[in-house]
Amino acid sequence: MSEASSKRLTELVEAADVDGIVAHVTGLSEPERRALAPAAIAAWKKHRRHDWIEVKKGTFKRDERELAAPIALPAVCTLAELRRLGLDALPGPDTTAKLIADRRPPWVAELVEELLEGGGRRWGAWAIVWELLSGGLIDEPPIQHDGWVAGLVYGFGRSVCGPRLARDRGALADELAEHLELLEPTIWRLFEVEGGGEESLAAHDKYSAKDWTWIEGLATLAERGRLDRSRLIDASLDALERDFAAFRAGWFGRFHERLAPTLDERAERAPRYIDLLASGVKTTVSFALKALEALAKGKRLDGAAFVAGVFPALRAEAKGTVKKALAMLARVAKTEKTLKLEVARAAAPGLSHEAVDVQENALELLEKLGDPADPETAEVVDEMAEHVAASLRKRLAAWRGSGAGGDHGAGGGAPAEPADPAGAVDAGHLRARTASLPEDLVAAAGIPALLDRLDAGELGIERAPFAGHAVPRLDPDATLAPITEVDELIDVAAAALETPEESADDAERVLDALSRLARERPDDLGKRAGPLRKRAQQLLDRHQFGEPFRGHTLTADVAGVVIAWVDRAWPRVAKKEPSKQTAARTLMELLGQRSRAVAARLIAGEAAPLLSAPTHRGGFIAAPSLVERVAALDAAKREADPTDAALALLRLAPDRREAALASAAKLAGELGRAVRYALGGRRGKIGPLAALWCSAARARVPGGDDPTVSATHDGLGPDGARAARYTPAIRARKSGRYTFRWLELAREPSPPAKSDPFAAAPMLHRAGFEDERDAPGGWSIASYRWASLAWPLGREAWAALGAVALAHNLDWGGAEWENRVYLEHLVAPDADLGPMAALLLALGLAAKEPGESGLATDIAIAAIEDGRADGETLGAAMAFLVPTGIVLFARWAKTLAEVARVSPLHAWVIQDAIERALPDDAKESPRDRAALVELLRELAIDAERAITRPGARAFLESLRGSSKAARAARATLAAEGDGAERGRAAMLAALQGRVERAERWARWRGDAG
Amino acid sequence: MSGLAVEHLYRYDGPSALVDRDGGSLLRLATSGGSEEHPRFFAGRLRQPRRTAELLRALLRVVQSRWHIPPAMLARIIAQADPVVTCDDASIRFEGVSGCAGAYARVDLLDGALDGETFSRGTTNVDFGPAMAAALAKVRDRDEVDLAVGADAVELARGGETVVERKVPLPVRWLKSFCEVAAIARRLEPVHDVAGIEARRWIRALPKTPAKRPAWVVAAGRGLRLAHREPRGGGVRVAGLSRLRVLEPIVHHARRVRLYGDPATGACAVVLDLQDARFELVLSPEVWRGLSGEGQALEALARREAIAGLLPKVHAALRWEGMIDPAELGRRAGGVDAGDAGDALAALAARGLVGWDLTGGGWFHRELPFDLSLVEKLQPRLKAARKLVTDGKVTLGESGGAGGDDAPVTATVAGSGVEHRVRLGADGARCTCPWFAKHRGDRGPCKHVLATQLLAGGDGDGEEETGA
Structure with a gap:
């Protein structure tokens, strides 16, 4: 019998006969049910997947057996079996409830508990419980269970009203009214259970039609007298007191207001509103303030209670909240004169807010109502005084002074002094240090000009432009030690594979070592390098790193050469050897070309020096090292790899070139001539290898034209024989409501249609906007970092690419994390800030992505300290961007304020930069001017340095009216003084930074005394 | 379990x-x-x-x-x-540890x-x-x-x-975090100490959107700011900046705020000083890394063999001190040298028996009320290392660890189809496995290094210790 019954059940499932299955498992005894369980479970397991059946070619329908398979489960399985299958396996709520009602197992209560515990499918589980409740299988709603309460939010609509189409059902209030007797206890619990994810009142109402929102539903029931309105008002306040997450708490505030409490009802609950000012949820504080404001307007606010409880609102982050609290304090003081002193005391903490206008409001209250002699007020004010905005310090000091008879003691409202006053710098000592330094380095650091100004009593700081060969670049601490042992090679290669983003230098060391040590293959190499070989293959097999030697990733190239070394065979990816060499178009492809050459030598067992291996971090090659490598190549009578040779010249550091030139006299062939030429040797015969000679020209005159090479090789474009020159322009295109802006760089000479596959520098100037953004090539940040080492002296070209990339994504329309790499190179203390680098920096300071704008802020701080940036450089780049509409002033205000607060030197340079950036007429600037003008005001007042630049004054004067920007502009124009004291401190700080830099160069060069 | x-x-x-x-x-x-x-x-x-x-x-x-x-980890487990x-x-x-096991907080009243x-x-x-x-x-x-x-x-x-x-x-990850946080905190050094109001401004100025990369907290004037590159000195590295937002509702109470960092591991801590109370927050080096995975306690656990005899005595001498003086503790434990008492405390910390107080810069007595006898066994790396030793997969080099204190110990450890080479020298340990290549020891030793340490240190039988 049981076998036949099981067989029948299986047949019914296969026939997708839902009604038949229900009939088959109804009315059975428990043993009969249990006998069917294996067949039911087997059928469910067989059909549980969402399979689709092709009923005719190209037409699919859902396999209905998948719907039929779980039907029998609640009728035949034990609770333990259901648990194992997962409660999600249960069929629809009505079927489950019907079958459970028929079976009446002893574990219904347990099932309910577990259904409500489960997450994810809670509304479905809720519906089953609802059916069980409606069917009388459980006595009352499990209101103690949070799952039941939270499940009601969606469960009611989906299960109780779900079978009916939305157009056929009434408003939520009407539907609820029908079941109110059963549901009312649960409704009250809604104010106690926060819920989460989808299951919250806030989430539900956000995506529901108005008449189906819980706000409207409950409020309507209250209006109809079906729910206790007063209790609802209190319950919403109860919920707000629970400090639910802001999004969910917001619902209760909105609901409270939807109930529109009368003035009497609000007055009755005034203490609760005041308590809510201490809520940790910003929206709740704002809600409470509004409620109290309504009471104040209705003259029903207990001023004393408000003043006593307002403190938490004054420490809120949202300035609107604090301003409102201060405004209400002012109102209280107006109506309750006896509270004046208390109001002033209460307002004092407002001085600690970040926003100047909030501080100003607090100060106004103090001035109007406060007593500076009151110890309680004075204690708070004195604690805040040094954190108050510069524009308010005098006022605050005056107020404090008025109460203390002009002697308010230490810290009593005195203007804040910089934490690290540059005035402490000893000018005489700096001069003495300068005297012991080599003249060329002193000049390169921009010291003489600064000293002249100081001597003449003039104010002003100009950057030290040290492009080209003027300064040493080889920091002895940044030397890359060549790998000499196999074990070390294995270690470094393994690290390069595992941490590619930090391993561009190590990748170069690995290539160098493999190239040199190709023949050194200890007998146990396979064993020693076995783990590395295995890992390299694992990484290549992941595909995410691409193919080796195609310019995809650093990881693929390192893995490729490692395998070539160990196996003496080409690496295989997906059982295939690397694709054939194609002409390089990007820097990464060029590096891949070089890696392929190294791999070929490894397979052939040919050792040779890698000419382009950097000797120092950052990609530089010490000139004597390059001469030695070329000499070794000559001695071995080997031809240089053209990619390697051209790249090597491009990486030549400016240091020790004269000595290297002397030892390069005997280098043979075209490469030998090119090396001598790159090192500054006599102009002679230019050979036919265009990439090689163009690299030599870039090494010889990094930022200038080389007419000698140009006469023979003028076709490579910008940064070939002639240096690139840029004309930037911001282009705009409207698309509906949006305007897209991007930076276009016209270059001179024009980029050729096809780049030379061996010439790295011209590859940075690809024709066409999209091509230009793809110039570095590669698939990852690690690739960009590696590519960026190609031409260490060519930072302007790299920065130009970066400016284009950042401008294109200034508002972070896409996650272009690699763009950060463009900025990273400006961090180096000797990276010159040319016009393109300054433009990149100005764009970075306006970037939306915090990583980009934060890095740009760091760079600006460092560059000002180092003497690389001045107000003119930065101001010019900003001035170019201001009228284009591509930047927001508010973002600049934030980042520039960060820079300015570092030291008086930084503040000085930033004021200078802002003044230079402002157009003559405010109409030519973005509309969010107020923040930047406020920053200028604070800087000018703090330094006691009036705005003197005519353009900036014209800009400020063109701001008229009562707008925030106009008010700030007037205060800025009113700033007085020549800034002599702060200016001199800034200049001395600048001098100190420059002397330290020159001393560092001298140490590097071995000139230190 | x-x-x-x-x-x-x-x-x-x-x-x-x-x-x-x-x-x-x-x-x-x-x-x-x-x-x-x-x-x-x-x-x-x-x-x-x-x-x-x-x-x-x-x-x-x-x-x-x-x-x-x-x-x-199932989302609901740790709630x-x-x-x-x-x-x-x-x-x-x-005290408590976050559900993700990457943050630890303590309120001291x-x-x-x-x-x-x-x-x-x-x-x-x-x-x-x-x-x-x-x-x-x-x-x-x-x-x-x-x-x-x-x-x-x-x-x-x-x-x-x-x-x-x-x-x-x-979750074991969570339990281990509770144990290992003391080892992490002990390495942290104070870097910044600022007024509460400045700290509040800094916390409020943190990026509202989750940051993908770590940042460094550096001094700016009398306050703090975030740097997005490693500073030349004096910065505290913080990853998962959004984790600092838990301080926002309470930072206004702080009189002073101190930041601690460890350049080697990248972990950091913030301590709010409220005069008669403190709030301490320790963060893992990356938001996806638990404090449990840092491996800083592994060597202490592995070292227990060396000081095993001292542990019961030192443990018994603890008296619920808010700040333990190792010298005094050593005296109470029957004349244990202060240095050894310190080592014993580090080993006890790995068992959750003492914690580290950043402000006091010392250990405090606290015995986690969980069954932690399994924690050592649940250290997968240590467990794997012991298995390597037990399975005879570790072969010491010629010196065999007996070449004097300065001589490096070398070993080969058989892996899956490859042989890893381990070297324990005065300059630290090295291994050819990818894990070591990736972390270079900043997340504790790899299982091959641990296995070599165990074998060279004489714990060659691979027996697991039972009980404290």
Whole structure:
């Protein structure tokens, strides 16, 4: 019998006969049910997947057996079996409830508990419980269970009203009214259970039609007298007191207001509103303030209670909240004169807010109502005084002074002094240090000009432009030690594979070592390098790193050469050897070309020096090292790899070139001539290898034209024989409501249609906007970092690419994390800030992505300290961007304020930069001017340095009216003084930074005394 | 116990609650486990109830947060873990670890914050769920609030409380974090010390969107700012900046704020100093890394063999000190040298028996009320290392570790189809495995290095130790 019954059940499932299955498992005894369980479970397991059946070619329908398979489960399985299958396996709520009602197992209560515990499918589980409740299988709603309460939010609509189409059902209030007797206890619990994810009142109402929102539903029931309105008002306040997450708490505030409490009802609950000012949820504080404001307007606010409880609102982050609290304090003081002193005391903490206008409001209250002699007020004010905005310090000091008879003691409202006053710098000592330094380095650091100004009593700081060969670049601490042992090679290669983003230098060391040590293959190499070989293959097999030697990733190239070394065979990816060499178009492809050459030598067992291996971090090659490598190549009578040779010249550091030139006299062939030429040797015969000679020209005159090479090789474009020159322009295109802006760089000479596959520098100037953004090539940040080492002296070209990339994504329309790499190179203390680098920096300071704008802020701080940036450089780049509409002033205000607060030197340079950036007429600037003008005001007042630049004054004067920007502009124009004291401190700080830099160069060069 | 979690039974003598009492209210914290089933530690008055409530709520926010959900961890598992409270001779400390195991927080209530009577000392769990947090949100400074950690039997009988039981699977990752955080905190060095108002401005200025990369907190004027590249010196590296936002609701209470960093591991900590209370937050080096995975305690665990004889004596000499003086402890333990007592404390920390106080710069006695006898076994790396030794997969080089103190120890360790080469020298350990190549020791030694250490150190039989 049981076998036949099981067989029948299986047949019914296969026939997708839902009604038949229900009939088959109804009315059975428990043993009969249990006998069917294996067949039911087997059928469910067989059909549980969402399979689709092709009923005719190209037409699919859902396999209905998948719907039929779980039907029998609640009728035949034990609770333990259901648990194992997962409660999600249960069929629809009505079927489950019907079958459970028929079976009446002893574990219904347990099932309910577990259904409500489960997450994810809670509304479905809720519906089953609802059916069980409606069917009388459980006595009352499990209101103690949070799952039941939270499940009601969606469960009611989906299960109780779900079978009916939305157009056929009434408003939520009407539907609820029908079941109110059963549901009312649960409704009250809604104010106690926060819920989460989808299951919250806030989430539900956000995506529901108005008449189906819980706000409207409950409020309507209250209006109809079906729910206790007063209790609802209190319950919403109860919920707000629970400090639910802001999004969910917001619902209760909105609901409270939807109930529109009368003035009497609000007055009755005034203490609760005041308590809510201490809520940790910003929206709740704002809600409470509004409620109290309504009471104040209705003259029903207990001023004393408000003043006593307002403190938490004054420490809120949202300035609107604090301003409102201060405004209400002012109102209280107006109506309750006896509270004046208390109001002033209460307002004092407002001085600690970040926003100047909030501080100003607090100060106004103090001035109007406060007593500076009151110890309680004075204690708070004195604690805040040094954190108050510069524009308010005098006022605050005056107020404090008025109460203390002009002697308010230490810290009593005195203007804040910089934490690290540059005035402490000893000018005489700096001069003495300068005297012991080599003249060329002193000049390169921009010291003489600064000293002249100081001597003449003039104010002003100009950057030290040290492009080209003027300064040493080889920091002895940044030397890359060549790998000499196999074990070390294995270690470094393994690290390069595992941490590619930090391993561009190590990748170069690995290539160098493999190239040199190709023949050194200890007998146990396979064993020693076995783990590395295995890992390299694992990484290549992941595909995410691409193919080796195609310019995809650093990881693929390192893995490729490692395998070539160990196996003496080409690496295989997906059982295939690397694709054939194609002409390089990007820097990464060029590096891949070089890696392929190294791999070929490894397979052939040919050792040779890698000419382009950097000797120092950052990609530089010490000139004597390059001469030695070329000499070794000559001695071995080997031809240089053209990619390697051209790249090597491009990486030549400016240091020790004269000595290297002397030892390069005997280098043979075209490469030998090119090396001598790159090192500054006599102009002679230019050979036919265009990439090689163009690299030599870039090494010889990094930022200038080389007419000698140009006469023979003028076709490579910008940064070939002639240096690139840029004309930037911001282009705009409207698309509906949006305007897209991007930076276009016209270059001179024009980029050729096809780049030379061996010439790295011209590859940075690809024709066409999209091509230009793809110039570095590669698939990852690690690739960009590696590519960026190609031409260490060519930072302007790299920065130009970066400016284009950042401008294109200034508002972070896409996650272009690699763009950060463009900025990273400006961090180096000797990276010159040319016009393109300054433009990149100005764009970075306006970037939306915090990583980009934060890095740009760091760079600006460092560059000002180092003497690389001045107000003119930065101001010019900003001035170019201001009228284009591509930047927001508010973002600049934030980042520039960060820079300015570092030291008086930084503040000085930033004021200078802002003044230079402002157009003559405010109409030519973005509309969010107020923040930047406020920053200028604070800087000018703090330094006691009036705005003197005519353009900036014209800009400020063109701001008229009562707008925030106009008010700030007037205060800025009113700033007085020549800034002599702060200016001199800034200049001395600048001098100190420059002397330290020159001393560092001298140490590097071995000139230190 | 499953492979991922250890079943822990919280059995409280009633629910924790904030109840009205004699014109004020009583914050009654129910206790579970430790030296007794329901220890009673303290009863007295909170001097600043609102502030204490906010600190405890901030702690709870950390405990209930998951800034990252490890793939192997079910989201709901850890939501039910309760904080731990320690009553020692100087303070009441509440501690907890976030659900993702990447953040640790502690509230220290010092003498001035409390006015009451200490009945006994020890560590226990306290029932502290969302309902408690909601109740604490209602506490105001004008309220008179008493605090009771544990209750006496008479009180309970009168209240007619029903026992609250919860069986919670505590993920091993979480338990290990609780143990290892002391080893991480011990390495942290103070870097910044700023006024509370400056710290508040800095916290508020943190990026609102989650940052993908780590940042460094550096000094700017008298305050702090974020740098997005490693500074030349004096910065604290922080990854997962959003984790610092838990400080936002309480930072305004701080008189001073100190930041601690460890350049080697990248972990960091922030301590809010409220004069008579402190809030300490320790963060893992990456948001996706748990404090448990840092491996800083592994060597201490592996080293236990060397000081195994001392551990019971040193453990027995602990007296619930708020700040342990290793020299004094050594004396009490029967003349143990202060250095050895320090090593023993480090080993005890890995078993959850002492914690590290950043402000005091020393150990404090705290015995985590969990079954931690399995923690060592649950250290997968140590376990794997022991297995390598047991399976005879480690072959020491010629010196065999007997070449004198300075001679490096070399070994080969058989892996899957390859042989890893290990070298233990005065300059540190090295291994050819990818894990070592990636972390270079900053997340503790790899299993091959550990195995070599175990074998070279004479623990060659691979037997697992049982008991402390």
